[in-house]
Amino acid sequence: MPKINILPDNVANQIAAGEVIARPSSCVKELLENSIDAGAQNITVSIENAGKKKIEIKDDGSGMDGEDLKNAFLRHATSKIRTIEDLNFIETLGFRGEALASIASVARIEALTRSKDEDTGSFINIEGGSIVKQGKKASNIGTIISVKDLFYNTPARLKFLKSDYTEEANIIETVLNEALARVNISFKLELDSKENMFFPKSSSLKERVRIASGREVSDALIEISHFTDNVKVTGYIAKPSVTRQSRGPQFLFVNNRCIQSRNISYAVYEGYGTLLMKGKYPYTYIFIDINPSLVDVNVHPTKAEVKFKDERFVYNCVRSAVDGALKKHELTPSAYFDAGIDNAAAGAIKEGAQDAINGFFANESAVLFNGPAIEYTKSTIDGKTRSQTREYLWLKALGQVHKTYIVGEDDDNLVVIDQHAAHEKAIYEKIMDAISQGALKVQELLIPEIIEVTPPEKRVIISNTGVFSRLGFFLEEFGEREFKISAHPVIIRDKAAAPFVKEITAKLMDKDKADEHDVLKHLCATVACRAAVKAGDVLNDAEMTELLNNYVELKDPHSCPHGRPPIIKIPFDEIEKMFKRKL
Numbered sequence: 001m002p003k004i005n006i007l008p009d010n011v012a013n014q015i016a017a018g019e020v021i022a023r024p025s026s027c028v029k030e031l032l033e034n035s036i037d038a039g040a041q042n043i044t045v046s047i048e049n050a051g052k053k054k055i056e057i058k059d060d061g062s063g064m065d066g067e068d069l070k071n072a073f074l075r076h077a078t079s080k081i082r083t084i085e086d087l088n089f090i091e092t093l094g095f096r097g098e099a100l101a102s103i104a105s106v107a108r109i110e111a112l113t114r115s116k117d118e119d120t121g122s123f124i125n126i127e128g129g130s131i132v133k134q135g136k137k138a139s140n141i142g143t144i145i146s147v148k149d150l151f152y153n154t155p156a157r158l159k160f161l162k163s164d165y166t167e168e169a170n171i172i173e174t175v176l177n178e179a180l181a182r183v184n185i186s187f188k189l190e191l192d193s194k195e196n197m198f199f200p201k202s203s204s205l206k207e208r209v210r211i212a213s214g215r216e217v218s219d220a221l222i223e224i225s226h227f228t229d230n231v232k233v234t235g236y237i238a239k240p241s242v243t244r245q246s247r248g249p250q251f252l253f254v255n256n257r258c259i260q261s262r263n264i265s266y267a268v269y270e271g272y273g274t275l276l277m278k279g280k281y282p283y284t285y286i287f288i289d290i291n292p293s294l295v296d297v298n299v300h301p302t303k304a305e306v307k308f309k310d311e312r313f314v315y316n317c318v319r320s321a322v323d324g325a326l327k328k329h330e331l332t333p334s335a336y337f338d339a340g341i342d343n344a345a346a347g348a349i350k351e352g353a354q355d356a357i358n359g360f361f362a363n364e365s366a367v368l369f370n371g372p373a374i375e376y377t378k379s380t381i382d383g384k385t386r387s388q389t390r391e392y393l394w395l396k397a398l399g400q401v402h403k404t405y406i407v408g409e410d411d412d413n414l415v416v417i418d419q420h421a422a423h424e425k426a427i428y429e430k431i432m433d434a435i436s437q438g439a440l441k442v443q444e445l446l447i448p449e450i451i452e453v454t455p456p457e458k459r460v461i462i463s464n465t466g467v468f469s470r471l472g473f474f475l476e477e478f479g480e481r482e483f484k485i486s487a488h489p490v491i492i493r494d495k496a497a498a499p500f501v502k503e504i505t506a507k508l509m510d511k512d513k514a515d516e517h518d519v520l521k522h523l524c525a526t527v528a529c530r531a532a533v534k535a536g537d538v539l540n541d542a543e544m545t546e547l548l549n550n551y552v553e554l555k556d557p558h559s560c561p562h563g564r565p566p567i568i569k570i571p572f573d574e575i576e577k578m579f580k581r582k583l
Contacts, residue, residue, distance in 0.1 A: 020102045023161060024051025025170035027107075027147055030099035032178050035059035037093055038143065041201065042186045045175055049192070050164035052150055060142040063115040066122035070134065073109070073126060075101040093257055093303075105129040106157070107150045113143040128153050172196065176212055177258035180251055180285060183208060206236065209285060213249065217242055217283050222329050226321035230291045231314060233321040237268070238283035240275035240326075240559065241333055249283040254295060256287070259306050264288075267315045271322025273556055274425070274525075275331070277563030286318065330392050331558040334413070334569045381541050387552035394552065397544055404535040406544055413569035419547065420535050421566035426550040427491060428528035428561045435470055435520065441490040442472045449485040450478060451498045453505070458483075460508045461501075467508065471523055473501055492531045500530055525561035 021027050028045060035043050038061030048054035064072065076098065103109065104126045114121030121139025125132040151158040161167060168191060179187040179199045186201035199208050210218035220242040226233040235253075252264055268284055269276065276282060296307040308314045385408075386394035395408035395415040406417040434440035453461065461468065461475060461483060468475055472489030488497040504523050533539065539547070551557055551566065560566055576582040 020098050021106060021150075023170060024055060024150060024167050025174045027051065027055050027103055027150060028057070028171050029174045029178075030103065031055070031057040031145055031147070032175070033093035034099070035061055035143065036178065036182060036185065038062045040142065040185060044188045044190070045171075046190045047168070047171055047192070050161075050167040051171055052158070052161065052164075052167070053148065055147040055150065056144065058142070058144045060140070063113045063118075063142050064122070065115050065118055066134070066136070069111060069113055069122050069124055070131070073100045073104050073124070073131075101129070103147055103150075106154050107152065108148040110146040110148070111143065112137060112139050114139040114141050116141050177251065180205065180208055180212075181253050181256045181258055181287075205285065209236070209283075213283065217249075220283070221285075222325050224286070224321040224325040226317050226324065228317060230294055231317045232289040233286065233317050234289070235284070235286040237271075237286070237322055237325060239329070239331055240272060240280075240282060240563070241331070241565075243276065243280040243282050245279060245281070247281050249281065251285045253287045254297075254306050255289060255292065257297065257303065257306070260304050261306070263311055263315055264318055267318040268322055271319045272326065273323065273559075274428070274561045274563060275326065275556070275559040280563065284322075286321075288314065288318070290314070327556070330390075332392070332567050332569050333565045334571060381545055385545070385548040385552055387557075389553065390557075393557060395548070397548060400539055400544065402535075403538055406539070406548065410569075412573075413571050414575065416568045416570070417548070417551070418535075418560075418564070418566050419537070419539060420532050421560035421564050422551040422557075423547055424525075424528045424532035425554055425557065425560045425566055426547070427531050428524055429554055429556075431471075431489070431491060431524045431527060432521070435524070440470070440472050442474070442487045443490045444487045445485065445497070449496065449498050451483050451485060451501055452481055453483060454481075456509065457505050460505055464508050467519065467523070468501070468504065470520065471504065471527060473497060473504070475501065489527070492527065495531060500527055503530065521561075528561055 020030065024047075028047075028051065032043065032045070035057055038059065040059035040061035042060050044056075044058045046054070046056040046058070105128060108128075109126040110123070111126075112121055112123045120136045122134070123137045123139075124134040151161075162170075171191075172189065175187060175189045175197060179185075179197070183199075183203065183205050184201065187197070187199045188195065189197040197211065199211060203211070206218055206221060209221065217238055220239040221236040222239060224233065224235055224237055238249075247265070250265060250268070252259055252261060264286075268282070268286065272282060290308070294309045296309075297303055381397045384394055384396045395410050395417075397406060397408040399407055400419070401407050401416075404419060406419055406422075408415045408417070431440065458481065462477075465475065472487070472491075473485060474487040475483045475485055478484040483501075485497045485501060488500070492500060503526050507522055507526055508519065533543075533547070557567065558565065573582065
């Protein structure tokens, strides 16, 4: 008896559906791609019960005749490719001919279509992969496909769908991906007969971002652009002051196909450098246009990933586009008085504030005048500290406040600089530059420091002696549980080397398998943090002058190595509003 069986078409299609149509949003994606490939200018997506009851896609694309409509639901039926060579030059979203057959095998389908060459449309009804009814029917040019009772014949698949809220969120994201990629097409999404999103045909990418994510995000967008012979990187990224705590707001498109790529996402983070705080993710809308022969879009069942022939080259193009755009913009955060409230709310707030003020002065005046004083060291620095490369970055220092901040002014702003963050970034850039040039200055110790370590720490240090030496720390084994530190980088001055070595070891234990360049960046940030002046350190005029002169000439003065802003500007106009000198 033979052991090898030829699967029936309906079984094979359901297996394919398990890969291609994982959830309602997968169905929406495949149908949207068909509409876009058909040249549609207006697309409406109607959803009922999170797509489980009904998914309907209506478009005004080229449509089909009756014969093509029937063949479209056959497995591997496609108008996009004819030969194996065509796979090397794919410019359409769909091409494998799996989607409609897979959807039809796990749902009830009603399709109505008409091409411009026909006077009457054609329809077809399919259940579980079998044609139930077909014929002619009046129709506009274009196609309407209704997918009803998705997974009705595969209850196990239906059981494992997420909540309606989650499935609807996935559908919204799917429609948004296509709407951002195709600003020349109008998209409308309806959930249970209510309009959820509408992107007019005339709306730009920036306008569509505002519709989807709000004005705060769209106002923070910075245009990016990087061109080579075979790769073009364009789009928008948000200023580092506007971020989220999840990776959700990152949109990446390759030849207008929305994809996921850890490598390209990392290139974006590299482009931001130290501008992002840990756990913060930027809004990015990045489009990579590349010669189709240099990218393989057929490496994932749902075409969600692609493979570039030269991954490193594309990586560098994206990183350069992000880095270059950020360097051209003024990213200094400004503090603004929040006037974004309506008159009624403003009246209520004003009345409540007045009551609070009256009570405060009536009952707490003693506290007001006898509270702890704010420490302020006046500067006697003459002249201004001015950047040679950035016109907007200059200040006249007024003094040190709270042993933490250097306060100054420019023409329009009160300028506040966090002394630790500014000094930390200056040291960080100096160390990174020295390491990259192989010119880090090292100081030998007359009396070596001895450090005791645990067995795991010992293993890490022995495995990473090259990393320690590149950072300027020279260690030798000195007994079973001890190391001798014979030299350290000059930049840490007279500070003890042992705490640096301990902290670097801890970082290496956390990043044992990380890329060496990434590890070095983190370790340099650790060294810079420990070596920099701290909050609470009193600075004299000479120290303030040196710190400011170094800070304004940094390659990236807008963030410390951990992503915090070293400088904030408070416009004098806003201060006058706070004091009611200006309305």
